[in-house]
Amino acid sequence: MAGAAMKLFGWEIRRVPAEAAPPPEAAPPPQVEAAPAPPAAPDATSFLSPDLLRREAWAWPTAAEIRRQLLGQDAGRLWLTIPHGHKWLSYFEVYEKVFAPLRGRAPRILEIGVDRGGSLDLWTRYFGPGTWIVGVDINPDCARFARPDQGVHVRIGSQADPAFLGAVVRELGPFDLIIDDGSHVTSHQIASFNALFDAGLAEGGLYFVEDLETSYWGHRTGQLDTPVTFLDFAKGIVDLMHDPYRHLDYPAFRIEVAEGTAIDAPRIARIVDEVRIFDSVVVFTRRTRMPPVVEYLE
Ligand SMILES: C[S@@+](CC[C@H](N)C(=O)[O-])C[C@H]1O[C@@H](n2cnc3c(N)ncnc32)[C@H](O)[C@@H]1O
Incomplete structure (x- = not known):
């Protein structure tokens, strides 16, 4: 059959005998291919239903409603008596939700940003006798x-300076x-978090970052000076809380397997217990967590 031709669908197919086939060419040098670009992250909001994305009017409260709202919160009521304040009014509800457990317990507080001393005054009065606050x-x-005799201290330096x-x-x-x-x-918020979250908070302590709307004002104000917003950074920490699941499957978390062994996890996963997000505020709780274990009950 060597060299024989056959017809297939009207095309002539000619077989070339093996011995007559041309010698294989030297293999071309391996091409170093550029790694394929990772797919662009999808916009998570594009998965929301059109109903939830529908834009609609959001009416401002009246002055009377605002006053009623502020007077209904202890922090708001106190703040109204302190001159020179300017705060998003939604914060007072958040302060109440997050700070209330520390009231009356003589907490030790560090606040970055003193300005005209308004919040130093607010927090000493809100948290009560024995409060120790460092602005x-x-x-x-x-x-x-500063009024060191009343537990109010001030230190001058930049929040972007970890040594300070x-x-x-x-x-x-x-x-x-x-x-x-x-x-x-943003870069200052991140630098401060890195310097203070682990080293500066007691067990069970809260790390409260406010005015995150500035990330969304972005480059117009110069406050977004990193490729990620502070809320992106916070979401990254949420992902790191879940880091072990990326590397291990369900059976690896069985308690009898885990006994005497350890899983590998970034330190942040061990010491961040909670990340709460409100409008323009994120709160992290520093508490040493139990590693993830699963128990099968008979
Ligand atoms: C919004 S004001 C603080 C308001 C205050 N917490 C209150 O509620 O009354 C912001 C303060 O941050 C200070 N500030 C700006 N850059 C800073 C930095 N890199 N490190 C520390 N403080 C800074 C400003 O001087 C200003 O006094």
Whole structure:
């Protein structure tokens, strides 16, 4: 059959005898292919139903409603008596939800951002006798708001400077509550979190970051100076809480398997117990967690 031709669907197919086949060419040098670009992250909101995405009017409350709302919250009622304040009014409900368990317990507080001393005053009165509060500000004028005899301290430096924050923690910490109401620059918020969350908070302590709307104002204000918003950063921490599940399957978490062994996890996964998100606010709780284990009951 060597060299024979046959017809297939009108085409002539000619077989070339093996011995007559041309020698294989030298293999071409391997091509280094560029790694394929990862698929662009889908916009999670595109999965929402059109009903939930429908835009509609959101009416402002009346002045009377606002006043009633503020007077209904202890923090709001106190704040109305302190001059020079400016705050998103929705925060007072959030303060009540998050801070109430610390009231009357003489908490140790670190607040980044002193400005005219309004919140130093608010928090000493809201949390009650024995409150120990340290205000941190880059503006040296803020030192005048210190009243060490009443537990109000001020230290001057930048929240973007981990050495400064470390010195504050060594001198005056650890804290039950850290509030970031400083520059609202994303890189500063992240630098402060890195310097303070583990080293500066006591077990069970809260890390409260406010004014995250500034991330959405973005480059117009210069406050979004990182490729991610602070809320993206917070979502990354939520993902790291779940890091072990990425690497291990269900049977690996059985308690009898786990006994005497350990799973590998980033430190943040072990010490962040809760991440709460409100409008423009995120709150992290620092508490050492039990590693994930599963028990099969007979
Ligand atoms: C919004 S005000 C604080 C308001 C205050 N917490 C209150 O509620 O009354 C922000 C403060 O952050 C301070 N600030 C700006 N950049 C800073 C930085 N890099 N480090 C520390 N403080 C900073 C400003 O000087 C300003 O006093």
